[in-house]
Amino acid sequence: MPVYNHQNIEKKWQKYWQKKNIFKAEDESSKPKFYCLDMFPYPSSYGLHVGHLRGYTISDIIAKKRLMEGYNVLHPMGWDAFGLPAENFALKTGVHPAITTQKAIKNIKKQLISSGLGYDWSREICSCSKDYYQWTQWMFLELYKAGLAYRKKAEVNFCPSCKTVLANEQVIDGKCERCQNIVSKKQLEQWFFKITDYAERLIDDLDKIDWPDKIKIMQRNWIGKSEGTEIIFQIPNSEFQIPVFTTRVDTLFGCTYIVIAPESSIIKQLKPKISNYKEVLDYTEKAKTKSETERLAEDKEKTGVEIKGIKAINPINNEEVPIFVADYVLTEYGTGAIMAVPAHDERDFLFAKKYNLSVKEVIQPVNSQTKFPEKAFEDDGVLINSGVFTGLSSLEAREKITQYLSEKKLGKKAVYYKLRDWLISRQRYWGAPIPMIFCPKCGWQAVAENDLPVLLPKIKDFKPGGEGESPLIKSKKFLQTKCPKCGGLAKRETDTMDTFVCSSWYYLAYAFWHKQKNQKGSILKEHKNLIKFWLPVDLYVGGAEHACLHLLYARFFVKALKDLGYIDFDEAFSKLFNQGTIYHEGAKMSKSRGNVVSPDEIFKKYGADTLRVYELFIGPADQACQWQDKGIIGSYRFLQKVWQLLDRFETQSKKMKTIETSLPIKKLLHKTIKQVTEDIESFKFNTAISSLMVLTNEMEKAEQLAVSDYELLIKLVAPFAPHLSEEIWQRLGHKASIFFENWPKYDKELVKEEKFIFIIQINGKIRDKVEIEKGISREKVEEIVFSREKTQKWIKDKEIKKIIFVPDKLINLVI
Ligand SMILES: [Zn+2]
Numbered sequence: 001m002p003v004y005n006h007q008n009i010e011k012k013w014q015k016y017w018q019k020k021n022i023f024k025a026e027d028e029s030s031k032p033k034f035y036c037l038d039m040f041p042y043p044s045s046y047g048l049h050v051g052h053l054r055g056y057t058i059s060d061i062i063a064k065k066r067l068m069e070g071y072n073v074l075h076p077m078g079w080d081a082f083g084l085p086a087e088n089f090a091l092k093t094g095v096h097p098a099i100t101t102q103k104a105i106k107n108i109k110k111q112l113i114s115s116g117l118g119y120d121w122s123r124e125i126c127s128c129s130k131d132y133y134q135w136t137q138w139m140f141l142e143l144y145k146a147g148l149a150y151r152k153k154a155e156v157n158f159c160p161s162c163k164t165v166l167a168n169e170q171v172i173d174g175k176c177e178r179c180q181n182i183v184s185k186k187q188l189e190q191w192f193f194k195i196t197d198y199a200e201r202l203i204d205d206l207d208k209i210d211w212p213d214k215i216k217i218m219q220r221n222w223i224g225k226s227e228g229t230e231i232i233f234q235i236p237n238s239e240f241q242i243p244v245f246t247t248r249v250d251t252l253f254g255c256t257y258i259v260i261a262p263e264s265s266i267i268k269q270l271k272p273k274i275s276n277y278k279e280v281l282d283y284t285e286k287a288k289t290k291s292e293t294e295r296l297a298e299d300k301e302k303t304g305v306e307i308k309g310i311k312a313i314n315p316i317n318n319e320e321v322p323i324f325v326a327d328y329v330l331t332e333y334g335t336g337a338i339m340a341v342p343a344h345d346e347r348d349f350l351f352a353k354k355y356n357l358s359v360k361e362v363i364q365p366v367n368s369q370t371k372f373p374e375k376a377f378e379d380d381g382v383l384i385n386s387g388v389f390t391g392l393s394s395l396e397a398r399e400k401i402t403q404y405l406s407e408k409k410l411g412k413k414a415v416y417y418k419l420r421d422w423l424i425s426r427q428r429y430w431g432a433p434i435p436m437i438f439c440p441k442c443g444w445q446a447v448a449e450n451d452l453p454v455l456l457p458k459i460k461d462f463k464p465g466g467e468g469e470s471p472l473i474k475s476k477k478f479l480q481t482k483c484p485k486c487g488g489l490a491k492r493e494t495d496t497m498d499t500f501v502c503s504s505w506y507y508l509a510y511a512f513w514h515k516q517k518n519q520k521g522s523i524l525k526e527h528k529n530l531i532k533f534w535l536p537v538d539l540y541v542g543g544a545e546h547a548c549l550h551l552l553y554a555r556f557f558v559k560a561l562k563d564l565g566y567i568d569f570d571e572a573f574s575k576l577f578n579q580g581t582i583y584h585e586g587a588k589m590s591k592s593r594g595n596v597v598s599p600d601e602i603f604k605k606y607g608a609d610t611l612r613v614y615e616l617f618i619g620p621a622d623q624a625c626q627w628q629d630k631g632i633i634g635s636y637r638f639l640q641k642v643w644q645l646l647d648r649f650e651t652q653s654k655k656m657k658t659i660e661t662s663l664p665i666k667k668l669l670h671k672t673i674k675q676v677t678e679d680i681e682s683f684k685f686n687t688a689i690s691s692l693m694v695l696t697n698e699m700e701k702a703e704q705l706a707v708s709d710y711e712l713l714i715k716l717v718a719p720f721a722p723h724l725s726e727e728i729w730q731r732l733g734h735k736a737s738i739f740f741e742n743w744p745k746y747d748k749e750l751v752k753e754e755k756f757i758f759i760i761q762i763n764g765k766i767r768d769k770v771e772i773e774k775g776i777s778r779e780k781v782e783e784i785v786f787s788r789e790k791t792q793k794w795i796k797d798k799e800i801k802k803i804i805f806v807p808d809k810l811i812n813l814v815i
């Protein structure tokens, strides 16, 4: 018996698959298509660790199973190669990012191939190659022409460490998503994509896709739709008015002051009327230094300053109320001003208590108890102290008061979203240049389509500038150009695009990239049929950390491209699966923590097949798991056992091959086929593997085993351990790849559960009987027994002293 030498086997089959194009997708086929996609990795110079490989193994197992089920499978791979990590690494080492990126790609590609992942490499894309970013720039121009890309001066997030602006989505709890430094605010003129135009559709279409609930909830919250009323508060003896937005117009009679956000332009407009302008200004300046999280923290004491010299009129009762500026109100949300109802909003309540403002109760609970006046009552209820609206329910009152206000032209129904437009300008070198030109005479002009790509110049000094200036400004050759309109001297935009723009359309590129030759025109038009053939993606696998970044941006792109007539679907990713993170030594694997496990060592010692099995045997695929160096041995032994079974058919007489498998093993085999088939579909790879382990152990013990049944085991193992399976398959005398074989089907008769009469005794006397399946566990039996009314009648409220359980026979309850 030859030993299981994974090193020889694995390299051999990796070459074979590539040479024979086993995993190449067919553009014309009568088979049903299956597009299986991984989020393309950024080529880190540190290579992949075993945590990265988990997601790729998941999609690969599904893709291989689909192939065996007779699908035409597209499973591509590429590189999200622009961006800060590559650039920061280059800055650290002094080597140009173009060089470090290519080196990193070579290394990671080797790691992926060594893992036995079956990609169609003929469609490989790389977002930093000019062939690719030409089309990223083209997409920008398409959005620009459609009015979905625009430039404006705005207060933006700026990371002082990365020296670039960031989108709202890239600021997590006030910190830079990349480097974890505190983000500051800056007034800058930048390019934006109008994602807010799609807010409603981005919410509604979530119902059309099979995504984890948690991601849908995160997107819904991020987009943050609120329906309510916009109310006009007038400033007496002036033409000024302050609009506020509220979802609780039913509490309007309880409004005792209003609050303006420190950034609000209203303050400057009202300057001549404000008697304590300096005090107000000091406060607003101070607020600017605080992060949003700091300002909104619930446990933080609320601060503010009354704006003296002016009042506002509550339009429902014409009462004059004071106006405050306070940093717990953000200009980003709603109108940048709120009506404060201390009796029915806890934040307002705390603020009113601190500044001795009046608290007026206008809602009473219907059934529940209120803690008012110790605490605000925030729920819906019945209106009191509310003029003609007294006695209405909150729900009715919202409708009626809004109607009343709109008749008086002092209010209207309104919908607000938290979502802001996507800021895509980056003051960094390693990205796709924004294809725009500024002419002193004609203003901003788009680069002509035929002049794309705007090449990223090779410059030596690519360090970021610092004050919102891109390093590209240092390249005169790049900067100076001609105006596409008047031909006069003009300057190029020097900012590059957020890399999330590159990844917003890459899933379309895989459909046609191997056919892409034309450098002009529209690739989306040219390859319309291939896009239609392959898209949408049937299964998308990647990390949940992209919930409100890539996964939101890509959805916006698809909708915009659909509106432009290029594609005919609303959503690109029909099903999404987020793999669980692998932890090691109690923490997420990362280079900086020094707890990274490299796959390269494991390839050598145990082989890629063992690693693949262990990546998923470690725990449920969607949950975080702890990496155990010792744990991998169990997976290795399992594969050795599968291998050793081959001995029976290689070394013994031909007679052995015709031997029938005994019935119990045959039954177990077919149950395992059923379970593995179903478990893979529901991403329960760990239970699929453990059922394969049980079957292998039983086959090892069995005296009789037909080769055809052993072959069924090998087919089930194939998606998990492709090299080993391919080797065994060939040794059993087959010529073609195992992945061209059919996925096993189970025999319905053989998986039928056998039932029998199970006896329930109480104190040794037969009191009840129940028909159950053979072989079920004690836990299951107890569950059934205790749920039976008849048994319960015998037990009543007596304590059970002892339970005697005889498997497949009886249970005796001693009471
Ligand atoms: Zn940063």
Ligand SMILES: [Zn+2]
Pocket (backbone or CB within 6 Å): 439, 440, 441, 442, 443, 483, 484, 485, 486, 487, 488, 490
């Ligand atoms: Zn011009």
